[in-house]
Amino acid sequence: MGKGLFPYILKRLLGAIPTLLILATFVFFLMRFAPGGPFDGDRVFPKDVQAAIDARYGLDLPLWQQYLKWLSSVTLHFDFGESFQYVGRTVNEMIGSSLPPSLLLGGLALVFAVALGVPLGVLAAWRQGTWMDSSAIFLAIAGVSLPSYLIASTLVLVFSLKLGWFPPALWEERSSVVLPVITLGLRPLAITARLVRASVIETLSSDYIRTAYAKGQTVTKILFHHALRNSLIPVITVLGPLAASLVTGSFLVEMVFQVPGLGKHFVGAVLNRDYPMVMGVTLVYGAILIVSNLLVDVACAMLDPRIRLETAEG
Amino acid sequence: MKSFAKKFLRHRVALASLVFLAVVSVGAGFAPVFTRQSYEVQNIEEKLETPNAQHWMGTDTLGRDLYSRVVYGARMSLSVGVITALLSLTVGTLVGAIAGYRGGKIDAALMRVVDVFYIFPSLLIAILLTVYFGRGFLGILVAITLTSWVTHARLVRNLVLQSKEMLYVESARSLGLSGTRILLRHILPNILGPMIVSLTFQIPTNIMSESFLSFIGLGLEPPYSSWGTLANEGFRAMKSFPHLILFPGTVLFVTLLAFNALGDGVRDVLDPRGKRDFGA
Numbered sequence: 001m002g003k004g005l006f007p008y009i010l011k012r013l014l015g016a017i018p019t020l021l022i023l024a025t026f027v028f029f030l031m032r033f034a035p036g037g038p039f040d041g042d043r044v045f046p047k048d049v050q051a052a053i054d055a056r057y058g059l060d061l062p063l064w065q066q067y068l069k070w071l072s073s074v075t076l077h078f079d080f081g082e083s084f085q086y087v088g089r090t091v092n093e094m095i096g097s098s099l100p101p102s103l104l105l106g107g108l109a110l111v112f113a114v115a116l117g118v119p120l121g122v123l124a125a126w127r128q129g130t131w132m133d134s135s136a137i138f139l140a141i142a143g144v145s146l147p148s149y150l151i152a153s154t155l156v157l158v159f160s161l162k163l164g165w166f167p168p169a170l171w172e173e174r175s176s177v178v179l180p181v182i183t184l185g186l187r188p189l190a191i192t193a194r195l196v197r198a199s200v201i202e203t204l205s206s207d208y209i210r211t212a213y214a215k216g217q218t219v220t221k222i223l224f225h226h227a228l229r230n231s232l233i234p235v236i237t238v239l240g241p242l243a244a245s246l247v248t249g250s251f252l253v254e255m256v257f258q259v260p261g262l263g264k265h266f267v268g269a270v271l272n273r274d275y276p277m278v279m280g281v282t283l284v285y286g287a288i289l290i291v292s293n294l295l296v297d298v299a300c301a302m303l304d305p306r307i308r309l310e311t312a313e314g
Numbered sequence: 315m316k317s318f319a320k321k322f323l324r325h326r327v328a329l330a331s332l333v334f335l336a337v338v339s340v341g342a343g344f345a346p347v348f349t350r351q352s353y354e355v356q357n358i359e360e361k362l363e364t365p366n367a368q369h370w371m372g373t374d375t376l377g378r379d380l381y382s383r384v385v386y387g388a389r390m391s392l393s394v395g396v397i398t399a400l401l402s403l404t405v406g407t408l409v410g411a412i413a414g415y416r417g418g419k420i421d422a423a424l425m426r427v428v429d430v431f432y433i434f435p436s437l438l439i440a441i442l443l444t445v446y447f448g449r450g451f452l453g454i455l456v457a458i459t460l461t462s463w464v465t466h467a468r469l470v471r472n473l474v475l476q477s478k479e480m481l482y483v484e485s486a487r488s489l490g491l492s493g494t495r496i497l498l499r500h501i502l503p504n505i506l507g508p509m510i511v512s513l514t515f516q517i518p519t520n521i522m523s524e525s526f527l528s529f530i531g532l533g534l535e536p537p538y539s540s541w542g543t544l545a546n547e548g549f550r551a552m553k554s555f556p557h558l559i560l561f562p563g564t565v566l567f568v569t570l571l572a573f574n575a576l577g578d579g580v581r582d583v584l585d586p587r588g589k590r591d592f593g594a
Contacts, residue, residue, distance in 0.1 A: 019429065019430055019433050022430050023430070023433065023434060027439075027442060030442050030443070030446055031442065031445075033446065034442075034445045034446040035448070036445075141571060141574045141575055141578065142567075142571060144518075144574055145518065145567060145570035145571040145573075145574050146567055146570075147522050147525055147526065147529070147542075147545075147566065147567075147570075149526075149529050149545060149549060150545065150559075150563045150566070150567060153545075153548075153549055153552055153559050153563065156552070157552065157556055161553060244435070244436075247435060249437075251437070251438070252437075252526060252529070252530065255530065256549075266438060266441070267441065267530055270441055270442060270445055271445075278442070281438075282435065282438055282442075285435040285438060286433055286434070286435060289433050289435060290433055293433075
């Protein structure tokens with residue numbers, strides 16, 4: 001690997017451009033052909049006022065011209081335009097201020113999921129068939145069966161309304177991070193634990209583990225040093241889809257907990273037909289997905305020298 | 315098939331899940347038989363009651379019987395889950411089978427489409443599609459199907475690619491059978507196991523997607539309800555009236571749990587070595 005890494009990353013990033021372009025085009029026309037417009041409200045504007053508004057935001061141009069205009073301003077100046085919903089604020093500015101909370105939330109949730117999910121999976125595999133294993137399995141199935149808003153409402157009911165330990169919403173103090181992170185991280189935790197369990201069980205039956213036992217290694221060392229290391233590949237492979245589910249899951253969690261992140265803006269932007277904002281947020285989400293998939297592939301290749309990074313498949 | 319039934323019956327968790335799901339489905343299908351009150355009639359004098367003999371799960375902010383709403387909500391949630399799972403499996407199988415069997419340029423082109431869909435933030439696209447197709451049953455079906463077929467396409471393509479190399483396909487080809495016939499009559503029956511497993515897991519995922527859409531207010535219009543819309547209403551009044559989210563939430567959770575446990579069981583029986591694909 002080593003030498004080929006940089007060209008590989010570059011190739012993958014270049015390959016992402018057409019994908020993002022297709023995504024952008026699809027969303028652009030989907031939004032435009034959807035019924036309703038950005039300034040249809042209860043108030044009906046006089047014709048000349050409506051025309052002035054349309055001219056101000058370039059909505060009077062033919063659709064293809066609007067598309068090309070948007071495309072060129074994004075590609076040439078990295079300018080996503082002005083929000084329709086929040087007068088006088090640019091999409092760049094709004095994404096700039098709402099991306100950090102979203103990334104923090106997603107990152108912490110991923111850490112939470114891996115930090116608890118891996119030991120839980122190892123424990124279940126080591127004690128396969130015991131009550132510890134069954135409860136880990138139950139937890140894993142329950143974790144993927146709980147919609148995040150139910151986790152959120154249970155946590156809020158218990159830990160903020162009854163016990164008063166954490167604030168029920170908003171993103172102000174350090175402690176306000178706790179409930180959203182648990183809510184977002186529970187599902188990936190369940191998935192990780194389950195995968196680690198399956199993978200470790202498979203590894204534990206291999207010859208070199210028996211050799212390690214025969215040499216008199218301690219159980220902890222065998223589990224975490226020998227077995228886990230070789231069981232990590234499938235776990236890392238799934239981190240890509242996991243990051244994806246964190247990305248799409250985050251916006252619901254953000255809505256519920258009133259986190260001032262990207263997701264909170266998205267639904268409002270869609271409902272208000274804030275075209276530039278919708279485009280901006282979708283592209284940022286798409287880019288995050290692409291980058292996390294790339295990171296996963298690179299991580300896999302680093303952990304396992306047998307895996308070669310191939311660009312042929314794109 | 316006989317051994318499948320035998321093994322399945324021995325899988326207690328899966329069997330219990332199946333029985334539970336059967337009860338829920340019957341309840342949903344024959345909702346009028348199992349409810350005494352209407353799900354839509356508002357009775358303001360009885361609003362926001364906690365569970366009692368008259369209203370087993372209490373009443374909502376408009377005085378509607380919550381139990382009836384949960385039972386009728388099951389209709390929506392289950393049918394969306396099952397129909398979209400079947401639709402996405404059909405679309406995915408079609409694309410995956412053609413790509414895998416034909417190979418070459420057709421494969422490359424189809425997989426390019428799949429890759430693009432794979433990178434789409436699915437829930438976001440589902441939200442956009444619901445806006446485009448309008449709120450309601452049809453819009454939700456299209457939105458969820460279009461964002462969930464990709465996983466099946468990838469799975470079926472891989473399975474077909476593997477089967478193509480096998481002797482029975484080769485001998486079918488040497489007998490001069492047509493490609494379509496080989497695919498439909500020989501390959502598909504052989505890869506049905508993993509496809510069924512994938513279908514079983516798709517149902518709870520799609521029920522959850524529907525509940526997400528409903529939760530953020532893009533689901534059915536009132537007075538119709540799904541478990542997601544009920545949870546949405548409950549969430550807003552959660553502080554003072556926790557029963558409004560507790561009952562629909564628990565029913566939804568236990569149902570999803572049963573589907574996932576059933577999926578696990580079916581996989582254990584049909585396809586013991588297969589790994590679950592957790593595609594987003």
